[in-house]
Amino acid sequence: xxxxxxxxxxxxxxxxxxxxxxxxxxxxxxxxxxxxxxxxxxxxxxxxxxxxxxxxxxxxxxxxxxxxxxxxxxxxxxxxxxxxxxxxxxxxxxxxxxxxxxxxxxxxxxxxxxxxxxxxxxxxxxxxxxxxxxxxxxxxxxxxxxxxxxxxxxxxxxxxxxxxxxxx
Numbered sequence: 333x334x335x336x337x338x339x340x341x342x343x344x345x346x347x348x349x350x351x352x353x354x355x356x357x358x359x360x361x362x363x364x365x366x367x368x369x370x371x372x373x374x375x376x377x378x379x380x381x382x383x384x385x386x387x388x389x390x391x392x393x394x395x396x397x398x399x400x401x402x403x404x405x406x407x408x409x410x411x412x413x414x415x416x417x418x419x420x421x422x423x424x425x426x427x428x429x430x431x432x433x434x435x436x437x438x439x440x441x442x443x444x445x446x447x448x449x450x451x452x453x454x455x456x457x458x459x460x461x462x463x464x465x466x467x468x469x470x471x472x473x474x475x476x477x478x479x480x481x482x483x484x485x486x487x488x489x490x491x492x493x494x495x496x497x498x499x500x
Contacts, residue, residue: 360423363435363471367483370433371475373425381421381439387414399499413454415445415462435471435485440464442491455498465491 360379362369397403421439428434445462448454471485 360425361421361437363423363425364437364439364469364485367435367471367473367485368481370425370435370471370473370483371431371481373433374427376426377424379421379423381423383419383421385417385419387416389414413446413448413452415447417443417445419443431475433473433475435469435473437467437469437471439467439469441467441489450498457497458495459498460494460496462494463491464493465489 360373360377361381362373419440421437423435423437425433425435442465443463445460446458447460447462448458450459452459466489468488468490469485470488471483473481473483475481
């Protein structure tokens with residue numbers, strides 16, 4: 333996916349930046365959210381981020397049936413299917429000169445994982461479900477005039493999925 337962004341910087345303090353989140357000039361994540369804004373970054377900058385996912389699940393009255401039609405219920409000691417994860421992010425901006433700025437970002441915008449035991453009541457639906465993605469975003473910002481810039485960003489998205497289930 334190719335994203336093209338335009339940016340017009342006005343001297344009025346932060347006009348147009350309200351609720352823009354990460355698309356502000358002092359945040360390296362602008363490389364991902366608005367590559368045109370990189371033109372207003374004057375020094376090389378690196379940003380690292382991390383999100384920790386600690387899911388909690390509660391299963392109430394679950395059941396499934398096997399091939400014989402027998403009802404299977406949850407075992408009292410069944411572990412939670414939710415899997416903890418650490419999702420890293422990286423953003424880098426490097427001004428080549430006063431007009432050209434390069435950027436690179438790497439993050440994981442989508443991901444999910446659940447894992448049930450081979451003896452779980454849910455084994456007929458899923459034993460392991462996992463989706464992983466990596467998004468690499470090279471970007472270029474060009475500032476032909478003092479208060480005007482435009483940027484180009486490319487999203488290179490890699491995805492992998494694993495879906496398993498069990499039978500008797």
